[in-house]
Amino acid sequence: MHRWFELFIPTLREAPADAEVASHKFLVRAGYIRQLSAGVYSYLFLGQRSFNKIIGIVRQEMDKIGQEFYLPALHPRELWEESGRWAVMGDTMFRLKDRKGADYCLGMTHEEVMTSIARKELRSYKQLPQIWYQIQNKFRDEARPKSGLLRVRQFTMKDSYSFDIDPAGLDVSYRKHYDAYCRIFDRCGLKYMVVEAHSGAMGGSQSHEFMVRTPAGEDQIVSCESCSYAANMEKAASKLAPVEDLAVTGDGNPVEVHTPGQKTIEEVARFLGVSPKNKIKTLALIANETDAKTGKPKARAVVVLLRGDHQLNEAKLSTALAGKETRAMQEDEIRQVFHSPAGFLGPVGLSNVAVATNGVFGEGAILLVDTALEGRKNLISGANKEDYHLKNVTPGRDFQPTAYADLRSVTAGEACPNCGGQLRIDTAVEIGHIFKLGYKYSQSMGARVLDRNGKEVTPIMGSYGIGMERILTAAVEQNNDENGFWLPPQIAPFEIVVTPTNVRDEMLTNTAEDIARRLEAAGFEVLLDDRDERPGVKFKDADLVGIPFRVTVGKKVTEGTVEVVRRSTREMLDVSIAAITEYFEKLLRPAR
């Protein structure tokens, strides 16, 4: 039996000063975790117990669809050079040398190791599909660890990888993961949502993120109030209300208007008495790309046009640019490249605009135009001339975009692309991510199998992750009040804490012992608070440490009853001592 008196459960009355978010404060105060270094934590008794239960659930569900491996955390440099990621990962990768001076890194993820196994061992389509998973530490030297266990440098991830003979097979593996993840998070008692995620530059791949709404999160998710549509900001779309175009001025061709000193969208719109919706927002950027012939890095001008009241979404821009990174141009660069003063830049008359052929951009400046401007007329843009703007600007007629693309961020209140309902935006934490990888690793690392026809083909892969700590953290974020938190019984370190109000009273002690023993015999996880403390201390601790039910053994034992308190609601109920086991059977068994 677990007796509090003998255990190490170092609860704190006060949270460490540097804890900001609820889960961080409470997990430290409740004695679950202690910090060792920035973004590196030790899990103490209660934390580890809860963690083990989470791992148990994940393992059970993953075993239904895949096979558990355990891969090294220490990887040789060569492996990561094969996939090209030794260079890409930069400072986020922990790197070290062995005694001979050879380079190693600590694994941030395990695509490379898994693929290295697959390519050695998988020979035939008959061996596919495979789903391999592991529960392992990951190391990422985050630029800024924060929020307790939410963003750390060493953490535990369940990561799995699927190998299929073709995209249809990948669809099946992907679906299996989707369903397994739902079962896992349901069993962990989390309120979560599944959102479409932006799938990067590889094209055609699919990705979903499993998110838990909480202000402590660092992602923004968009969801519909009326239907099931949900996506992260990098992917979310919306239907825009139609905008009335301005009436033609003069002969309908672009015409200059004098706008002395009016540089911002708001200034110009107010000055001309029009809505920012009828204005074109022109952004000048520099993209870094690699010269196709020489392989050397080179800069490329990118001009982005948005509706005046819209905001650029950098993830979408990156997708539109096939993953290239961009930065804003400096004023002198704008002058130099476009011969225009900053603040009066516009698309009409821009020289050397790239043309796209089959989605490939030719030479010159890339002119990307947000789809919200497609089909619009008589807009107002900069005239590329100090103190002048243009009226009557019509895309497609007065300038030719290199491409139209979805480039703007959705805002709350816009219409759902599926049903037209209202969209809302919430901050959330990502607890799981499933991703159709495609051929990236199997291709670059040379995994090949023979298909039915004896032809060599590259298996298609998927990769799927769950942040194990984040399940615990999200649960705490979702279930707390000023006194502490409560976990769903399935992931709580104990399901029931039995609290005799006075251990010097033999009747109370004996009754509490008896109840604890019977509950344990019935298969419940019970913590007996046998400390010689005042009741107040024990109640405060019980409220703090995340155990969902408390049995208070006090005065009422003379009447043959004890109190059962549900931590989440503070609901209190007198239950007969004789029937206590049955009471919890009814309460907790269905959840198992």
Next chain:
RNA sequence: CGGGGCGUAGCGCAGCCUGGUAGCGCACCUGCCUUGGGCGCAGGGGGUCGUAGGUUCAAAUCCUAUCGCCCCGACCA
């Protein structure tokens, strides 16, 4: 990586400006007392003041460097 803040006892903090050899609350130990919401009384233990250098008769305090941690931003398969 840019901006800001903080390092003094296990936790939370004061002292620093104006240098004089370290203090408060909680926690901890002993005894008494108390037992339905962090109880009371008495006694007690515990600190290289992040580290290194400098200024000074004297440095937690002033100067320089450095390390660590936190926050905002950038970044985030």
